[in-house]
Amino acid sequence: MFVKNNKKSSRLRRALRIRRHLYRLNAIRLVIHKTSRHMYAQIVSPDSLKIIAVASTLEKVISTKVKYTGNKIAAGVVGEFIAKRAVKKGVSKISFDRSGFKYHGRVLELANAARKFGLIF
Template sequence: MGIQIEKRERRAGRTRRRIRGFNVERLCVHRTPRHIYAQIVDATGGRVLAAASTLERELRASLKHGGNVEAAKLVGKRIAEKAVAAGIKRVAFDRSGFRYHGRVKALADAARENGLEF
């Protein structure tokens, strides 16, 4: 495993330990160069309540490339819609050690605009 991945996982662990004390569902984000993924995990961390990614058939049809800001905005909108449908309004944002800019920020902003609070 590379040093960059280890550093990111260490940052992610710090964030998750802090979020665990809030006792609220968390919106986890993971990004790769080609895709972006988001899922809402329950407060105990044992169950995924909603998930969205650029690999979904509906999103893939409307996207030319899954690794850009426009794709992240669509995933943010989609995860917010699924969360609201599941009765989830308030979440903690878990950026998984990724910097809060670019695609991660675009996903977060789109989720906020579509009904999630964090």
């Protein structure tokens, strides 16, 4: 399936490995995705059929709080919003699905902000 040995195929390979493990755990997941301009986060039910909470830098509320939507500060704001929305819906214990992205930079900042505002993982 992944023949090329480049950044994208490596990330997708890591994502598959992570998701396979999380499906076996049957846990509620915090799924993130990042592009060069935006950060996206979703809380997904164990069966992957229901999205419990969503936050991204595309939202007016978040994009007005930050100057640029593709940096660590914006990732922290997304982490804060996703955590507050999840706790409001009664979800506090989750598993972190980083979608194959390395746990560094914006991904780390989002995770730390989510933990700070009430999510446990």
